[in-house]
Amino acid sequence: MSETDTHVPPGPARVPTGVPGLDAVLEGGLLPRAVYIVQGGPGEGKTILANQICYSWAARGERSLYVTLLAETHHRLLRHLQNMAFMDNRHAGTSVTYESAFDILRTDGLEGVLRYLSRNGKRQQASLIVIDGLFALEENAHSERAFREFINDLSVYADVVGCTILLLTNSKRDSGSPEFTMVDGWLQLGSEEDYSRTYRYLQVRKFRGSGFVAGRHMTAISNAGFRVFPRLEAVTGELESAEMRDQRLSTGAAGLDAIIEGGIPYSSTTLLVGPTGVGKTTLGLSFICQSTVEEPGLVFGFYEDEHRLRRRADALGLELGALIDKGVVGVVHHSPTEFLQDELAEEIIETVRRHGARRLFIDGVDAFKQASVDSQRLGRFLSTLTAILRCEGVTTVFTAELAEIVGGQHGLQFTAVSAIAENIILLRYAELESRLYRTLAILKMRESGFDPYVYEFHLDARGFRLGERMKGTEGVITGRPHRPSPAGEGNE
Template structure:
């Protein structure tokens, strides 16, 4: 409900210090939103999303009963801009007519200079009782200033005006400045939208360079654009951690022999990494795990390789029943085959699906898929550790799989950073050449706070799923045959 009349006047006379932007993720990054009566620089190259972001904030404030005054100093008029954002879900012509004021300062700047622009801003802001003022193309004002001192004076007077009129100001510019310039020290905040390429795709990012009066989450943060506008994905590893309860029970893995060597099963609300070469049985183990789902304990399979149809066909051949659980509702699939989507967006999509469906069992099949979709590959470990933390807090028992080359070296040394905080359990699947043929083997190499059997077990995959054959004693391979470890 919007505020009008006396309620609106009271809201203006006793404003809260925060002005929530309504942009998903941005208020979290800014620890609440923009501060009222403050001046911010929003910079970025053409096409980064500055105009869209400013309008999205303006429409959100308008839905709270406030007014945005949008002044452009560029040659193009606002009609083209409105046409470009007209397809966004936040757009409303009714709101434009009632709460948004668009105007051009181009002619005034050319004829009356900076003094004329300040006069125009003061009169229009006062007349419209605007709580948000956007000045698009502020670099044009800098070009018209006779000196840096004159431009600093303009910024200083704009700050005084924002406090006097109770108006938050966004200065949009496509010019990248040196942070040592005086006007960057004068403004209350400096936010940058950028677009960078990692070689095969472009990724938008938002970084807060400066923010007076409040803490903020350091970036860069992925900024996605859709028909709903801009969405900011705060770096998951930068969010504050919250405690979660220790595992209180075991949940079945779907493979009784594995539960036995783990000492009872997989600890609830824990993370298990399954490492192995292609074809070693990682996906089959993941499907076995989901085969234990119920209506009270639903599951989700998020994978980068095989389609949901192929996975259900595999489950049917193995007799695991996952296809029936999918048809009746307890199990769902997410296929994430695209390499154009940044890993932060994929991880957030998984977390949202977990929350929406009340998921208690999760399989993330193919960590190498996430690695390929990271602009900064060194973030893989911290990102997964943060995601695992979020899942534990939600009471989700998670099984992640990774190809052996992704995690293993020649000495079977884990190279995934922060793996200790990422997973409680690590299971290794390998092919071994024993007595003239290749055999699948499984061994538990880590099970935190559990009394587990560290032996290497040969297993088969067939009707009924995964079955252990025997434990391999040391020297069990035929001395006359070559023993091959093809973990990758």
């Protein structure tokens, strides 16, 4: 066959698990006729995950058989699952059947369990079989060889019958153990502590016949069930750039547009950086209040809820409340608690798409750092998030606190987002001759000229207003302003 005649056959069809985020990690779902181990310690979520898959399959018309090798009763198991949103009692006992092979294992051993699975799986016409308690089979095997033979026979059964099998275990055996080398896939659930914080994760250790997204992915368990948050930078893939426009978007701040050649460039990322209370949120609200029905806006904040934002805007003469009431501007607020950064990113992207937002104001990008489990990821994560927003045609404004307010040889230090921000506006306090000034300077503007001067600005009932260019002073940017001495005089 010549090179031009080569044909790569399509990969095997996937069976979606129905677990949010997991199918993205598995690049589509599980493979049929395969055996998978789900490993994790007590309380890591193995039972919830397996049941959620069962009920997701039941909603598609598939049948599942859930077999326990433990002494726990099914009544107790189902009682613990009742508060889960995926739990549909219409399927319990019909499309999802629960049975115990605990006594059969004790009396007839591994061979008896295999006969039991073959008989009941056929009777239930199950396309999914869950075996909860693989470690019990290990303990009851007469030898390591007998256990290997059981796993092999189980794989043959899955292939012949055409069903998918999940083996749940809390065993701490590692990849050198025979069960892990013989099965088609291995999903590991775990949790770790970061000082006072505990976080959960899922990692695919093995997945035959397919690619998958390697590494750890954060997970969460709630009344909604089990959810996986794939690492944003690992699952985004190639992005289509938004249509380029020469359009400028007004900041809404009197005088500011004039010094940046008409406004913020379309579909760019702007960082408002400065100390607390200097006016970053006010400037961000001025930007978002320029939203229209054709180009809606979204505020995603961590420190002020909708009620407080409305009050702040009213005091500044901004019509934020009216825009919210008309549905032109949406507001999402989260207290900076123990959210995961990928969880926040998913919500931002989903809300932007649902609302059709074209202006986005994220008040408190520092919250992403607080939500980060691996701080080394932060730069890649923010770069991916902003790239997605640009491709959606969204013009984004972030706020960030100054990491350090110092001058001299240390200079100014910004957060990781400054490296990927296309525009940077610095807001500072400056004390000069016993008076406190608010100052603004443009440090960076994408593909655009700007005035390279420091300006005073004001916050009052007329909003954010740019004042006069500061003259006769030096060191404002460093936070150490002073008036230079007249020519010929010392600076003592």
